Amino acid sequence: MKWKELEEEPCSMARTIAVIGDRWTLLILRECFLRTRRFEGFQSALGITRHLLAERLKKLVRQGILRRIPYQESPKRHEYILTQKGLDLYPIMMAIVHWGDTHMVDERGRPLLHQHRKCGKDFDPVMVCSECGEPLSAREVHTHPGPGARGGLLEKSAPETGKTPQTKKTKARSRAA
Amino acid sequence: MKWKELEEEPCSMARTIAVIGDRWTLLILRECFLRTRRFEGFQSALGITRHLLAERLKKLVRQGILRRIPYQESPKRHEYILTQKGLDLYPIMMAIVHWGDTHMVDERGRPLLHQHRKCGKDFDPVMVCSECGEPLSAREVHTHPGPGARGGLLEKSAPETGKTPQTKKTKARSRAA
């Protein structure tokens, strides 16, 4: 499967993964949230090859997650800062960090703590229901198709070019989330 | 950088990414939360190559995210189900889906809706502070080193094998999250 196909699936998760679902992109975004803004900054913080870094930054700009803004003329230099769309990735980042804090720390404890400016305390992120405010867990949630679902009868059945091929080709059946 | 190195960084995010930070693993986990349990089920739902699927499933079992449980003898067959560690990934999945719902849907709307059994309503996931219950955003959070941080003076400086090499080799400086 190519990244492009993934982006077009009727599944919000697949589409998001198509944009941020590789390790370097996620690490670049970590740096963004830690206020890194410049090419050399990302490169030395991550040890990513310059080639890949340039490519990933371009992709993030194309996707509207980062904005490329000049910070000096002659020579022209730009920095990369998060757009609102990018800032909205924060819950994903926090959820990832929190799972790591819970399941991947060694004896020494957490590498980084998070303090909430409003209440002044170190906190954990908790995911709650927007309607009732209760914490969420997988078992308490029921998923059902929404307006953008493509499923069952509405599914576009590709017009085969004749008889059914005998190859064991297995194509993904459609799945939404 | 190899996945193994990533796993050993003093950063909860890097460690988590080392485990689930590739596109197939994330999609396999999506299927797990949608109650897929068997090899063929994953394969036909995702269109992943069988080779990669086998590899990813092994990795998830090694990491304690899935458990491989026999469901019949002769021929021996197993199914893969989420452990508690795996179920704890739910907030990450929901955060990813929600970002996609917000920023990646087409005109037709969301592919999938989520209903909270407790209150009966379709909901969005909201990330709040465990201490004061207020919704979180990137700007209201201050990060600072925790007990597991390796930084500054404590950093293990690799004993160079002699004189400083003249190559332009750039190694990642350490960064925690």
Added chain:
DNA sequence: ATTTGACAGTTCTGTTTTAGAACTATACGC
């Protein structure tokens, strides 16, 4: 006036990963 250094990339080559397809193995139902 030439050299050095910072910055932001691009180009090159070789290795690793992944895609796509076929093959293996065990057992069941007919």
Added chain:
DNA sequence: GCGTATAGTTCTAAAACAGAACTGTCAAAT
């Protein structure tokens, strides 16, 4: 014995990535 279901393994070609060097612009130091 024959086809089907399930869960893999093996093979080759294509794509992605790592590691290193190179390009180009300008400022400051020698």
